[in-house]
Amino acid sequence: MAEKFHTELKNLKTETLEMAHLGRFMLRTAVDALIRQDPDLAESVIVRKGEIHDLEVRLEEHCYHLIALYQPMAKDMRAIACTLKMISASLRIGRYGKVIAKIAKELADRPHIANLMSIPHMADLAIDMVDDAITAYESDDINLIKDFSARDDTVDALRHSIFREGITYMMEDPKNISRCTHYIMVARYLERCADHACKIAENVHYMETGERIEIK
Amino acid sequence: MSESAIITTNNVNLWYNEKRALEAVSMKIPKNTVTALIGPSGCGKSTLLRCFNRLNDLIDHVKITGEITLDNKNIHTPGTDVVLLRKKVGMVFQKPNPFPKSIYENVAYGPRVHGVKDKADLDRIVEQSLRHAALWDEVKDRLNDSALGLSGGQQQRLCIARTLAVEPEVILMDEPCSALDPIATAKIENLIDLLKKDYTVIIVTHNMQQAARVSEYTGFMYLGKLIECGKTVQIFEHPREELTENYITGRFG
Numbered sequence: 409m410a411e412k413f414h415t416e417l418k419n420l421k422t423e424t425l426e427m428a429h430l431g432r433f434m435l436r437t438a439v440d441a442l443i444r445q446d447p448d449l450a451e452s453v454i455v456r457k458g459e460i461h462d463l464e465v466r467l468e469e470h471c472y473h474l475i476a477l478y479q480p481m482a483k484d485m486r487a488i489a490c491t492l493k494m495i496s497a498s499l500r501i502g503r504y505g506k507v508i509a510k511i512a513k514e515l516a517d518r519p520h521i522a523n524l525m526s527i528p529h530m531a532d533l534a535i536d537m538v539d540d541a542i543t544a545y546e547s548d549d550i551n552l553i554k555d556f557s558a559r560d561d562t563v564d565a566l567r568h569s570i571f572r573e574g575i576t577y578m579m580e581d582p583k584n585i586s587r588c589t590h591y592i593m594v595a596r597y598l599e600r601c602a603d604h605a606c607k608i609a610e611n612v613h614y615m616e617t618g619e620r621i622e623i624k
Numbered sequence: 625m626s627e628s629a630i631i632t633t634n635n636v637n638l639w640y641n642e643k644r645a646l647e648a649v650s651m652k653i654p655k656n657t658v659t660a661l662i663g664p665s666g667c668g669k670s671t672l673l674r675c676f677n678r679l680n681d682l683i684d685h686v687k688i689t690g691e692i693t694l695d696n697k698n699i700h701t702p703g704t705d706v707v708l709l710r711k712k713v714g715m716v717f718q719k720p721n722p723f724p725k726s727i728y729e730n731v732a733y734g735p736r737v738h739g740v741k742d743k744a745d746l747d748r749i750v751e752q753s754l755r756h757a758a759l760w761d762e763v764k765d766r767l768n769d770s771a772l773g774l775s776g777g778q779q780q781r782l783c784i785a786r787t788l789a790v791e792p793e794v795i796l797m798d799e800p801c802s803a804l805d806p807i808a809t810a811k812i813e814n815l816i817d818l819l820k821k822d823y824t825v826i827i828v829t830h831n832m833q834q835a836a837r838v839s840e841y842t843g844f845m846y847l848g849k850l851i852e853c854g855k856t857v858q859i860f861e862h863p864r865e866e867l868t869e870n871y872i873t874g875r876f877g
Contacts, residue, residue: 414874482868
């Protein structure tokens with residue numbers, strides 16, 4: 409029975425990784441659509457909303473089945489607890505991708521202000537964190553997440569800087585208000601994605617060591 | 625373990641003839657708690673349990689070294705009254721083993737042996753013990769019926785009542801639910817939870833979920849050694865030893 413359980417747990421982790429990669433893909437593609445002002449690319453993200461929702465329901469149910477049928481203990485229990493968090497975080501990241509894709513469609517008609525300010529750079533940093541969190545979950549390697557606190561601080565600082573820059577452009581010309589508000593919102597969503605990466609990292613740390621940490 | 629210990633073992637070793645069954649076991653059993661001993665078959669958990677009331681004395685060619693104390697007194701010092709020790713440290717076995725007597729007599733037997741003669745006293749002890757064992761309501765109208773007519777779960781609770789009747793400090797349980805169905809098991813588990821208010825319970829179980837459900841402390845044994853002992857939550861959530869981790873996650877055993 410233990411062998412069957414461990415095979416199922418492995419399958420669960422594989423499927424959860426697929427979901428995490430889908431969430432990450434939606435975010436990356438949405439940012440690319442925003443940068444390239446490509447409404448078709450943006451639409452290709454929006455249509456995957458249902459898929460990631462279905463995965464959330466199916467994988468959560470898989471977790472509950474494993475708990476109900478096998479009463480996992482120790483690292484197995486922690487792996488399922490971490491997987492449940494991973495599923496929620498992946499859904500959130502995918503949904504932020506969808507929201508950014510909608511903004512990308514709206515902002516495709518006119519050139520960007522100031523080349524999107526620091527949004528492309530901020531997106532790279534946030535998505536790198538998501539990548540490392542996913543890889544840490546996949547490979548059980550907590551070294552990948554050890555500098556997350558500092559990386560999250562950088563992402564937070566960029567959000568603040570985009571906010572201030574956006575306000576400056578708005579004050580210069582009220583016609584910029586709508587577009588810059590969208591930029592500020594995108595920066596906010598990217599910051600939230602980095603926060604979700606931190607949450608995944610905290611849970612991977614718990615899965616691996618049994619100890620709780622808080623990435624501030 | 626911050627609570628005061630009722631039983632301690634210090635470097636206990638035990639041999640059955642040449643075969644070493646316990647190896648340097650040192651642990652503390654905190655008072656008024658439930659401690660579970662888990663481990664694969666043959667790891668020494670029942671042997672360790674039987675050390676606590678010297679039941680191993682009844683087996684030929686057993687040699688024990690090290691120290692076991694109950695209430696800070698070494699239970700192996702010459703002159704230890706073993707009957708009194710077993711009154712203080714009662715035991716419930718795997719298979720319910722009521723005497724072929726009435727329900728009343730099963731419970732009254734122990735107090736009678738220890739000198740209680742007054743009928744009113746015996747009546748009071750029988751009722752109180754059956755109530756403590758959560759059996760009173762089911763048997764109060766048929767106390768004179770044979771104990772052998774009870775269901776397996778009821779028989780096991782009767783055995784617990786019989787143990788309680790001599791007012792022990794510690795109750796040892798060796799796989800008390802392994803012969804019972806899930807409903808009877810749930811009743812015994814509820815009972816164990818109630819008993820810890822007044823008694824210290826040490827339970828040997830193969831069922832890890834049961835250990836997790838009923839105990840506050842868990843000791844994991846393997847090949848005669850106590851590998852790890854600690855709070856049950858810690859053992860089942862993040863054990864310190866890899867061997868414990870592998871056992872409780874079903875990777876061996």
